[in-house]
Amino acid sequence: MNTPWRASALELSAAVRGGATTAATVTRTLLDRIDGPGANLRAFVATWAERATASAEAIDRRRDQGEPLGPLAGVPVACKDNLLVAGEHASAGSRILSGFTAPFSSTAMARLEAAGVVLLGRTNMDEFGMGSTTETSAHGRTHNPFGEGLVAGGSSGGSAAAVAADLCPLAIGSDTGGSIRQPASLCGVTGLKPTYGRVSRRGLIAYATSLDCVGAIARHAADLAAWLDAVSGPDEGDATTVPAMAAVSPTLPDAESLRGLRIGVPAQLNGPGVSAEVLQATAEAQGVLRSLGAELVACELPNARYAVAAYYLIATTEAASNLSRYDGVHYGLRLDDRDCTRMTTATRSAGFGDEVQLRILLGTFASSVGFSDRYYGRAQEARRALANDFARAFRGCDLLLSPTSPTAAFPFGQGDEDPLTRYLWDALTVPASLAGLPALSMPCGSTPAGLPIGLQLMAPAGADGLLLRTAHCFQRHTDHHLRRPLP
Amino acid sequence: MSPNPPTQPEIDPQMLIRLAALARLELPTSRVAELTSQLGRLVAAFADLAAADFGGVHEIPPTPGALATPLRDDEPGTPLRPEQALANAPRQANDCFVVPRVIDA
Numbered sequence: 001m002n003t004p005w006r007a008s009a010l011e012l013s014a015a016v017r018g019g020a021t022t023a024a025t026v027t028r029t030l031l032d033r034i035d036g037p038g039a040n041l042r043a044f045v046a047t048w049a050e051r052a053t054a055s056a057e058a059i060d061r062r063r064d065q066g067e068p069l070g071p072l073a074g075v076p077v078a079c080k081d082n083l084l085v086a087g088e089h090a091s092a093g094s095r096i097l098s099g100f101t102a103p104f105s106s107t108a109m110a111r112l113e114a115a116g117v118v119l120l121g122r123t124n125m126d127e128f129g130m131g132s133t134t135e136t137s138a139h140g141r142t143h144n145p146f147g148e149g150l151v152a153g154g155s156s157g158g159s160a161a162a163v164a165a166d167l168c169p170l171a172i173g174s175d176t177g178g179s180i181r182q183p184a185s186l187c188g189v190t191g192l193k194p195t196y197g198r199v200s201r202r203g204l205i206a207y208a209t210s211l212d213c214v215g216a217i218a219r220h221a222a223d224l225a226a227w228l229d230a231v232s233g234p235d236e237g238d239a240t241t242v243p244a245m246a247a248v249s250p251t252l253p254d255a256e257s258l259r260g261l262r263i264g265v266p267a268q269l270n271g272p273g274v275s276a277e278v279l280q281a282t283a284e285a286q287g288v289l290r291s292l293g294a295e296l297v298a299c300e301l302p303n304a305r306y307a308v309a310a311y312y313l314i315a316t317t318e319a320a321s322n323l324s325r326y327d328g329v330h331y332g333l334r335l336d337d338r339d340c341t342r343m344t345t346a347t348r349s350a351g352f353g354d355e356v357q358l359r360i361l362l363g364t365f366a367s368s369v370g371f372s373d374r375y376y377g378r379a380q381e382a383r384r385a386l387a388n389d390f391a392r393a394f395r396g397c398d399l400l401l402s403p404t405s406p407t408a409a410f411p412f413g414q415g416d417e418d419p420l421t422r423y424l425w426d427a428l429t430v431p432a433s434l435a436g437l438p439a440l441s442m443p444c445g446s447t448p449a450g451l452p453i454g455l456q457l458m459a460p461a462g463a464d465g466l467l468l469r470t471a472h473c474f475q476r477h478t479d480h481h482l483r484r485p486l487p
Numbered sequence: 488m489s490p491n492p493p494t495q496p497e498i499d500p501q502m503l504i505r506l507a508a509l510a511r512l513e514l515p516t517s518r519v520a521e522l523t524s525q526l527g528r529l530v531a532a533f534a535d536l537a538a539a540d541f542g543g544v545h546e547i548p549p550t551p552g553a554l555a556t557p558l559r560d561d562e563p564g565t566p567l568r569p570e571q572a573l574a575n576a577p578r579q580a581n582d583c584f585v586v587p588r589v590i591d592a
Contacts, residue, residue: 099575100575101574101575103567103571103572103574103575104567104571236559236564239557239559240557303541305535306535306536306539309532309533309535309536310536312529312533313533313536320510324510324511327511328577329576329577329584329586330572330575330576330584331575331576331577332575332577333577334577334578337578337586337587338587339587339588339589340586340587340588340589341511342587343586343587344511345511345512345513346513348510348511348512349512349513349514352512354518357512357514357522358522358525358526360510360512361503361506361507361510361512361522361526362526362529364506364509364510365498365502365506365526365530368506368509370496371496374537375530375533375536375537378536378537378539378541379536381541382536382539382541384541385541385542418525418528419525419528419529420528420529420532423529
């Protein structure tokens with residue numbers, strides 16, 4: 001295998017299991033690539049070379065001893081900086097968690113390691129998941145591999161950039177309002193946010209508890225199916241995992257047709273605020289889906305107009321509560337401990353970046369006496385109304401479709417002056433987040449300048465498998481997901 | 488639309504400072520005007536939502552498949568060992584997290 005960095009996760013594992021290569025060789029090659037062609041991207045915050053090498057050698061020994069190995073054995077994987085891996089640092093992109101070492105592994109990463117993956121290191125992210133560009137990280141900005149000085153999207157920008165640059169075939173992230181899907185779109189790769197409750201959040205550093213989902217990014221939908229099968233399922237450590245959710249097969253059928261599939265195109269997510277080049281690319285993708293036998297029908301999500309407001313009021317309220325644990329007492333940064341109030345205030349003021357502080361202030365406002373009914377309470381009503389809209393839409397179709405992001409990647413610094421501009425970038429992804437639905441972004445075209453454009457598919461709760469099968473069929477008939485910015 | 492839309496709250500520097508105190512944040516003087524403006528703009532942008540009428544829909548959407556808050560037996564789980572819990576403590580002593588005095592002498 002001369003170019004292991006160009007192989008899918010499933011192909012790599014098959015090659016390792018079949019003896020065509022070794023996990024140690026693949027791991028060494030990718031670690032060299034991260035430090036070589038990938039060095040300037042700042043996709044990774046840190047690599048775990050010793051751990052990765054030891055894991056890879058262990059997989060090779062198990063193969064040599066004839067042990068049965070699963071479809072992800074030997075696959076090098078990156079992990080977002082907000083997912084705990086026992087014994088390794090995790091900072092959620094924040095100075096306030098400098099030096100924090102995880103005392104246990106998140107359930108998602110523990111299940112993946114049990115499946116035999118090789119953890120390469122942790123990837124960059126917007127601080128605490130708050131951002132759509134991976135510019136707010138305390139570790140610096142991540143570049144889009146398709147253009148230096150362009151954003152990789154966020155908050156899982158490091159994971160998306162790592163896959164796009166072929167530094168690893170599979171990278172784990174999290175999605176609260178679009179943080180898997182949007183960077184996948186901007187970096188030309190495929191990203192999955194599962195149904196809320198399918199994958200345990202235990203060990204995911206919390207941003208917004210009712211919205212956070214562990215997800216993954218790969219080039220190929222088939223790799224995401226294998227990932228989802230490995231990590232899904234109830235967990236006593238996360239009471240919000242749902243016991244009875246339809247299983248997802250780790251392998252996807254090589255369907256030639258989408259005949260019988262009805263895909264809704266909600267008017268509210270397919271026009272307003274979206275750039276002409278993105279609309280053009282998604283229109284062409286709709287044509288491909290029709291040519292594969294899918295029927296596309298118009299539908300409505302009338303309450304989607306409130307989605308950005310509802311999301312930011314709910315997410316920031318939950319974040320203000322979740323981030324109150326960072327007080328200088330239990331972990332992380334600690335400053336000025338002359339008294340408790342001074343210590344907590346000084347620690348948080350120095351430890352949190354500007355965007356985190358703004359969102360905490362917004363959440364504190366939305367949940368405070370005199371305003372909580374009108375803002376947080378009304379946001380929850382809007383959330384239910386939007387969930388009802390989705391339920392009505394899904395009576396007439398199997399999936400919904402929209403662009404993932406209103407634009408392709410753009411230069412660093414855009415939106416610095418005005419948070420509202422930044423928050424409106426999430427308008428197409430937050431609806432599925434609010435309703436707890438599974439959603440996927442896959443490459444569907446590019447701008448005249450060659451920047452990737454993503455198409456979003458959304459499914460009813462539990463129908464993650466249908467999303468993946470549809471994406472897999474689309475990818476068998478297109479090659480957008482195979483565009484590579486680096487040799 | 489509600490027949491009596493509530494008046495918009497005014498986000499002024501005094502409110503911002505109060506919110507910051509609640510959140511245990513100290514804002515540099517140089518940022519107060521900027522943050523007041525940013526927070527005010529966001530609240531104004533969310534006014535449509537604050538004034539909207541969703542026909543009395545009050546329930547939070549249920550997690551798919553879960554019809555009620557999940558309960559478990561009142562059995563102790565497996566906590567972190569003290570040394571694990573304290574491993575990241577900025578200050579610790581005698582198996583405790585050390586904090587500044589909270590009661591005035």
